[in-house]
Amino acid sequence: MTRNFIIISNTVDTSKPLSINSLTSYGRLDVLCRCISTAFFLSNGFRKDVLLYIYFTLDKSILQIDGSTVRGINPDERAIAGILKRVFQGLPFLGIRFYTGNLEELLVNYKPVMLDIHGEGNPRNITTSQSFLIGDHLGYPIEHTNLFSKLKKISLGANEYLSSQTITVLNYILDQD
């Protein structure tokens, strides 16, 4: 079964020129590159069963990376940023789609559970049949509170994790499923 992760980006404007030498000056692109790396990569392997979306709130665009078809990607953040730079410029990349999209549609299609430190705290309720919504370093944008209020919220405990660490913990739990 596919593992679906949806990440919310609050600060990256994909229409702005991107420098792979300064990932933090372009919104927090570094956060997203780390999420991509941890979602797909093991030390000695690649998770083909991961489907990852990033929703960019600033320009209402969506990036989709399909682990079953993507090729030529490796775990280092700078290399991932290089791929994103090409994709944001409209260049094709096998296994990656980038399009103008609607968050509501994504949430209706996948019905994700929302990772939230204040949510329900039983990791045993986490299964591969679910999709997962994860905030970036700023969490979730308040303009979409209405949409988010319809989702089930689950917590991984009292420690606040980085977005990429949250994905690592989820992958670990799902590996036991």
Ligand SMILES: C[S@@+](CC[C@H](N)C(=O)[O-])C[C@H]1O[C@@H](n2cnc3c(N)ncnc32)[C@H](O)[C@@H]1O
């Ligand atoms: C660095 S945290 C965001 C912190 C931000 N200041 C906030 O108030 O949400 C990044 C994301 O990781 C997830 N996360 C972090 N710790 C978590 C926890 N203990 N349980 C569930 N999700 C968590 C949430 O999706 C969160 O939006």
